[in-house]
Amino acid sequence: MKLQASNIYKSYGAQDVLSGANLTVKGNEKIALVGRNGCGKTTLMKIICRIEEPDQGSVVMASGTRLGYLSQITFEDEQRTVYEELLTVFEELTTLQARLESQALVLEKDHSDQQLEKYEKLQTRFEALGGYDYEYELKNVFFHFQFEEADLHKKLEEFSSGQRTRIGLVKLLLTKPDILLLDEPTNHLDIESIEWLEGYIKHYPGAVILVSHDRMFLDHVVDEIVEIEFGKTMRFPGSYSHYVKAKEEYIEKNHEAFLRQQEEIERISALIEKFRYKKNKAAFAQSKIKYLDRMEKIEDVKTDQSRMKAHFSSARKGGKRVLETEGLKVGYDTILSTVDLTVMKGDRLGIVGPNGIGKSTFIKTLMEKIPSLGGYFHFGHQIDVGYFDQDSAQITSDKTVIDTLWDNFPMIDQTQIRNTLAAFLFTQDEVFKEVYNLSGGEKVRLALACLMLEHDNVLLLDEPTNHLDIPSKEALEKALEDYDGTILFVSHDRMFLKKMANRIMEMGPQCKVYNINYEEYLEKKGTGELAEAKKEIKEVSKQEVRSSKLTFNEEKAIKNRIAKLEKLLEEADADLESLRELRFEPEYYQDYRKMEELDAQIDDKHNEIAALTKEWEEKMIRLEGEE
Structure with a gap:
């Protein structure tokens, strides 16, 4: 278990915001907090990050767990360029790189085994930490948030508050905390950036807790929904669309169970009233009273029924x-x-x-x-x-x-x-x-x-x-x-x-x-003139890549990564084929829930293959620019 927030209470003056909220992160779940504006989603995130203290309850984290929350990303010196700021994430690597360069100069004069071994140790450590990939990763993430190469060399103070928020998000993603907390990460992003962020979060190697009102984003990214309503939390496994259906079913079934129990209580109460004063039935009546006292009462689900009820109409018809x-x-x-x-x-x-x-x-x-x-x-x-x-x-x-x-x-x-x-x-x-x-x-x-x-x-x-x-x-x-x-x-x-x-x-x-x-427009984007437009964009990006010459070590790292990606793609294709074959097993096609879970696994595998393929294409374009 990475994190457990238990029985969290929080009030602001007379307003109770959280009243016994719970949240558990066991592994690398992608969790969305959902609920109306003001229900306590951001408050719970701030309590988890220890920005705010709960009035009651506790937050326990596994030793060594690193949290990353966007509002905690600050820029100490706005005179720095964006590139200098983002490089602070890779401080250990840049220090190692400087030591490597210094040791390379030593080797030019001293070819002893001792100096060579020292260089090899530094190089092994540097490579293990992703030293030949970090600059590519920095630019890859940065460019996907509507920035250009020239923006890397501008001072932070030159950007608007919205742009600085996006730079902060880039920095947060590059830090790769064990638990990533994102509050409305799609705000002020265009659709292309949102789609890229979806893929990034879906395959993020750690856990993610996020707040978003973007329903399609939630459907594409999360595997668990935690709803906050009237200060309490309720967990629903699956996507946002699955949660909507599951919540409706839960309310309906709970209400039916509540009504059945109320009927049972009325029936037993009537028996008690009938027999409690009769000597030969008093013991029976007492046993029923105890039975009612011990009964675990079902509460009818309380839901927030307030809904905006707009009605737009025109006073005049107007021309065609x-x-x-x-x-x-x-x-x-x-x-x-x-x-x-x-x-x-x-x-x-x-x-x-x-x-x-x-x-x-x-x-x-x-x-x-x-x-x-x-x-x-x-x-x-x-x-x-x-x-x-x-x-x-x-x-x-x-x-x-x-x-x-x-x-x-x-x-x-x-x-x-x-x-x-x-x-x-x-x-x-x-x-x-x-x-x-x-x-x-x-x-x-x-x-x-x-x-x-x-x-x-x-x-x-x-x-x-x-x-x-x-x-x-x-x-x-x-x-x-x-x-x-x-x-x-x-x-x-x-x-x-x-x-x-x-x-x-x-x-x-x-x-x-x-x-x-x-929807038809999105389908059309894959063919015809829109595909040509995308091809033009890709050609431009190739030229941009070519303008930045690779070092020998960068080229080596990219080739290694391409080989690794090809191996991962081969394994993922084999996994997908195995999952598809399970569809024909009676254990699955005779069990609706198992088939639903299998379909979700197949979708995840498709998404994984798409993400790997996209990265492979980007690496190949980067490499082709050198040939």
Whole structure:
């Protein structure tokens, strides 16, 4: 057992956050903490990391276990370059490397066996610690978080807070602690980076405890869910989707058992009342009283039933042709993208592309918050446009929640204002909170409440699910599915894209529009023109690799790793074939649960092969650059 948090209680003033929470890490599990915003997920992580103390309970770790938590990653000197900062993770290796280089100089003058043996010992230690791979690993992880080679040589102070958070995440991943704790690791990452992080965490050699509201990320990464509700924890093995079904089944079965027990208690209580005062039956009645006292009572499951109940509708129908752009050039000082687009009534256009390519800039241009750099756009007849800004979670205002809504809609009576706020989970005294005291999720809900009351027939949404917990995301999806207008939206939430989009616009220097849903778009990415685009990207990456010449030792290490990867791939293919053959064994095909477990093992093996193949390809590209 690596870690055990037992019977954890934590309160802040009168608010009880954790009330007997438990968490166990036995091996290399990938565990997700799930629950509503404010349920205590981050609090439990901080208690595990000893950033906060529990009011009651204990956290025990195996001797020598190393924890890594993103908020603990700090930069002592922001004058350092990123490369210098990330190298601090490999301090032992860089020290060994310096000693090796120094010993090599000694060998040039002194060829004695003693000096040669000293060099060989240093080299063996250096190689065993991954000395010929660490620089490649550093760059490999760094480049997957939307950074370039030039960024390595910039000072930390030159980066935004969001970029510094990503650099901190890179540093944390490179430290490889025994237990990795991640709180919303996909925030502000583009889809490509999220997908890479999924593979990294899935095959991480240690345990991972994470908090995320990205449902697809959870499905792809975790093998255990720990739900926090009303301060207590409940463990569910499997993915997030499996947890959703298992929780429903648990509630249903528990409720049935509760009702059966209540019937039994009523039946026995009636017998006791009937016979307790009859001399010849008094002993029988007493035995039944003792039986009830000893009975382990089943509690009906208490669940949080509060749900956001949004309902978006349009006041005017508007024309069929909603938006036209022709050669619309978006950007600030330089052109990021050129957009040629026609949007028709009822479209749900999902806008995708890497960070920095101009997705939010395009939306801001349509809202005339920034000027276009060329071309034109035109909204159709009787089109009313509503806008959700991804910066809504950063709003600071001295106004209360209720005044914010009322000031925007002074013609609406108090009852409707209160009902609207209640639909967005602002009830009782919460409506009198100042906006600056709200959490990011609460500010987003308030912005959505304002948007709902506008009754526009076109919605421009820029990352509307950021900061929302999963129940609120699902409520927003339902509201938008029922909406009678047109939606253009930017999102990195793949589940949201999957549920909402019926068209996809891929932002790039020249935008491409696909009249298909998100799943079909992903399938198309593997063929045709999108495959050509990926091929071009790969060619660019090859050229970048070639620009960095390998040393003899680096080339040797890469060749060794390629040989190891080929051996691992051979073994993994054999394992996969063995697992597939088990499907035809009666022990499995006659047992649904065993077959389900086997399918999960086969999926894991496929993922392992994919990760090994990807690394093999990267190493081969690196090596080919030298030939």
